[in-house]
Amino acid sequence: MTAASTSTEIATPPARARGPWVRAWSRFRANGAALTGLAILIPILVAVATYPLWWTFGPNDIDLKAMNQGPGPSHWFGTDGVGRDILARLLQGGRISLTVAFVSVVVSIVIGFLVGAIASFGGKVVDNGIMRLVDLAMTLPPVIFLLVLASIAGTGIVPTIVVISLLSWPVLSRMVRARLLELRERDFVVASRGMGASMWHLLFRHGLPNCIDIIVVYATLQIANAILLEAGLSFLGLGIAPPQASWGNMLNAARSTVVMEQYIWQWMFPGGALVLTVLAINFLGDGLRDAFDPRSDLN
Amino acid sequence: MTEQPFLSVSNLTKHFGGSGFSRAPVVRAVEDVSFDVPRGKVVGLVGESGSGKTTIGRSVLRLIDPTSGTVRLDGVDLTAMSARDLRRQRAKMQYIFQDPFASLSPRMTIGQILMEGLGIQGTGTRRDREDRARAALKAVELPADAFDRYAHEFSGGQRQRIGIARALALEPQLIVADEPVSALDVSIQAQIVNLLRDLQTRLGLTMLFISHDLAVVEYICDTVIVLYLGRIMEIAPAAELYANPRHPYTRALLSAIPEPVPGRASRRQILTGDIPSPSNPPSGCVFRTRCPHAIDACAQVVPPLEAVGRDHRSACIRNHELETAEAVPA
Ligand SMILES: Nc1ncnc2c1ncn2[C@@H]1O[C@H](COP(=O)(O)OP(=O)(O)O)[C@@H](O)[C@H]1O
Ligand code: SF4
Ligand SMILES: [Mg+2]
Numbered sequence: 001m002t003a004a005s006t007s008t009e010i011a012t013p014p015a016r017a018r019g020p021w022v023r024a025w026s027r028f029r030a031n032g033a034a035l036t037g038l039a040i041l042i043p044i045l046v047a048v049a050t051y052p053l054w055w056t057f058g059p060n061d062i063d064l065k066a067m068n069q070g071p072g073p074s075h076w077f078g079t080d081g082v083g084r085d086i087l088a089r090l091l092q093g094g095r096i097s098l099t100v101a102f103v104s105v106v107v108s109i110v111i112g113f114l115v116g117a118i119a120s121f122g123g124k125v126v127d128n129g130i131m132r133l134v135d136l137a138m139t140l141p142p143v144i145f146l147l148v149l150a151s152i153a154g155t156g157i158v159p160t161i162v163v164i165s166l167l168s169w170p171v172l173s174r175m176v177r178a179r180l181l182e183l184r185e186r187d188f189v190v191a192s193r194g195m196g197a198s199m200w201h202l203l204f205r206h207g208l209p210n211c212i213d214i215i216v217v218y219a220t221l222q223i224a225n226a227i228l229l230e231a232g233l234s235f236l237g238l239g240i241a242p243p244q245a246s247w248g249n250m251l252n253a254a255r256s257t258v259v260m261e262q263y264i265w266q267w268m269f270p271g272g273a274l275v276l277t278v279l280a281i282n283f284l285g286d287g288l289r290d291a292f293d294p295r296s297d298l299n
Numbered sequence: 300m301t302e303q304p305f306l307s308v309s310n311l312t313k314h315f316g317g318s319g320f321s322r323a324p325v326v327r328a329v330e331d332v333s334f335d336v337p338r339g340k341v342v343g344l345v346g347e348s349g350s351g352k353t354t355i356g357r358s359v360l361r362l363i364d365p366t367s368g369t370v371r372l373d374g375v376d377l378t379a380m381s382a383r384d385l386r387r388q389r390a391k392m393q394y395i396f397q398d399p400f401a402s403l404s405p406r407m408t409i410g411q412i413l414m415e416g417l418g419i420q421g422t423g424t425r426r427d428r429e430d431r432a433r434a435a436l437k438a439v440e441l442p443a444d445a446f447d448r449y450a451h452e453f454s455g456g457q458r459q460r461i462g463i464a465r466a467l468a469l470e471p472q473l474i475v476a477d478e479p480v481s482a483l484d485v486s487i488q489a490q491i492v493n494l495l496r497d498l499q500t501r502l503g504l505t506m507l508f509i510s511h512d513l514a515v516v517e518y519i520c521d522t523v524i525v526l527y528l529g530r531i532m533e534i535a536p537a538a539e540l541y542a543n544p545r546h547p548y549t550r551a552l553l554s555a556i557p558e559p560v561p562g563r564a565s566r567r568q569i570l571t572g573d574i575p576s577p578s579n580p581p582s583g584c585v586f587r588t589r590c591p592h593a594i595d596a597c598a599q600v601v602p603p604l605e606a607v608g609r610d611h612r613s614a615c616i617r618n619h620e621l622e623t624a625e626a627v628p629a
Binding site (some may be wrong): 019020186187190191192193194195196197198199201203206209210 | 357360362385386387388389390393394396398401402403404406408415416419420423448462465469
């Protein structure tokens with residue numbers, strides 16, 4: 001070997017330092033649908049978070065002179081049967097629905113990741129046991145499972161979060177397990193073991209970062225799912241109980257034919273908010289899935 | 300009795316599968332392998348693909364648990380060690396991987412990769428760890444600005460240097476290098492082998508150097524072990540092995556090297572037939588299905604490794620008959 005041959009190889013200037021996050025972001029930015037989703041979602045989140053600062057009515061203020069009033073200059077989105085402002089309830093309901101969805105997704109990610117991790121690192125017997133349990137949870141008809149759980153847990157924010165979380169983690173734990181089983185055999189993980197890494201180190205320094213794509217995609221799709229689940233439960237009277245507002249229990253009003261036909265603003269706005277938010281999140285999720293697709297890192 | 304060997308492998312055996320519910324047959328990847336590596340020496344492990352080289356290398360570092368046998372490092376039995384104690388021993392022994400792409404995490408910067416082991420072992424302060432990682436980067440002749448880049452920005456040869464730096468950062472005494480150049484461009488292979496050789500001499504490393512290529516091994520190794528189907532066929536000092544190969548398999552391997560040494564060309568033998576499956580190895584001498592000198596007796600007993608010269612052993616029942624190079628096929 002000559003000195004010249006060494007320097008030719010070394011001198012090849014590596015491209016600009018671009019980490020995995022930077023590359024994911026540049027792919028995301030190129031996705032029109034995902035950006036549209038974001039453009040819809042951000043105003044909704046801002047409105048929901050800040051409404052008490054700029055909207056005069058509270059969600060439970062009763063205006064007896066204005067019952068079942070249509071949209072107008074004072075009540076922009078109209079009022080309901082007891083004279084509560086629909087816009088205020090819509091925004092407060094959004095707070096509840098989105099909080100329930102977000103927290104339940106976080107809880108199900110923690111459960112799903114840990115269960116997947118234990119299954120993949122815990123040896124054959126543990127793995128088999130856990131995976132049969134997951135299979136069972138996944139084959140139970142979700143509606144029945146949900147109704148049974150909900151009737152045990154009761155109504156309110158915390159029980160609703162618990163019910164939705166318990167229903168959703170198995171999907172994630174399966175994906176995490178599959179990913180970690182594959183990862184365990186990869187050379188850079190073997191190298192880490194060879195340097196004395198503990199299980200904890202392997203799981204959180206290699207396992208978790210290499211599951212980020214799965215988790216991000218799961219999170220976005222599952223948030224949309226959780227919003228719909230909450231709406232469904234509340235619609236059936238099992239989720240968020242009135243007088244507390246949620247998009248689901250506002251839709252409940254449409255069960256009356258009079259409301260359905262004559263006071264359409266009472267269910268159209270929460271229905272519209274629900275559909276718009278879920279669609280926007282789904283677009284976002286698709287964009288994130290492409291952005292984090294491990295195959296696109298190869299080129 | 301001289302100084303005890305730094306690394307001592309005795310009766311190492313590794314079988315894959317065959318337990319539990321799987322009906323797949325047992326793969327006898329490594330069968331009764333014993334050898335020593337003196338401190339500061341380089342021992343080469345040569346064999347065709349599938350002969351069990353990686354399995355031996357990883358068993359030596361207990362990255363996989365051997366089925367039986369013992370591995371002693373500096374007198375300490377690694378195979379009997381608890382997982383906890385073993386983790387602390389790991390700084391002493393490091394592995395260099397064959398595949399420069401799979402062996403570096405795509406989600407970590409080179410700096411993070413080089414400091415990972417030091418962090419795990421709890422070496423010094425963060426500052427010390429960074430200094431040591433930067434020193435390792437320098438030792439493998441990579442530019443300092445590589446520290447904050449990601450592995451995908453580097454070529455195969457550069458990645459292999461990073462892999463070497465990662466192993467060196469822990470200041471190990473034993474290195475197992477598993478075909479460190481076979482995935483690289485031929486033009487770069489020599490650079491990496493030279494680098495390893497320089498580092499080995501400079502740092503006084505003890506090394507197990509794995510390769511399927513006898514030509515690469517000749518240059519870097521003090522002693523060479525020839526492996527076939529998970530068993531040792533021949534062990535000899537490198538120069539002796541090339542000058543005076545005794546086992547029919549080694550002779551066949553050497554004659555397959557493209558530039559034949561003058562005088563050796565006349566005895567050129569080509570290996571015919573396929574390597575038998577390690578899940579169903581031939582009885583007796585595992586090489587007999589392809590050996591040009593095989594006789595009936597070869598199927599009866601597993602030939603023991605017997606001395607055929609100074610530090611030179613060969614596992615063939617016809618060692619002495621075939622002593623002369625002109626031996627004709629039976
Ligand atoms: N994890 C494993 N499970 C089952 N068989 C294996 C495993 N690892 C290696 N083997 C088998 O063991 C034999 C030796 O493999 P290996 O040590 O990788 O050989 P080499 O490194 O010499 O190419 C091969 O037949 C291979 O298929
Ligand atoms: S023991 Fe027999 S088959 Fe094996 S190498 Fe010697 S001669 Fe060939
Ligand atoms: Mg190998």
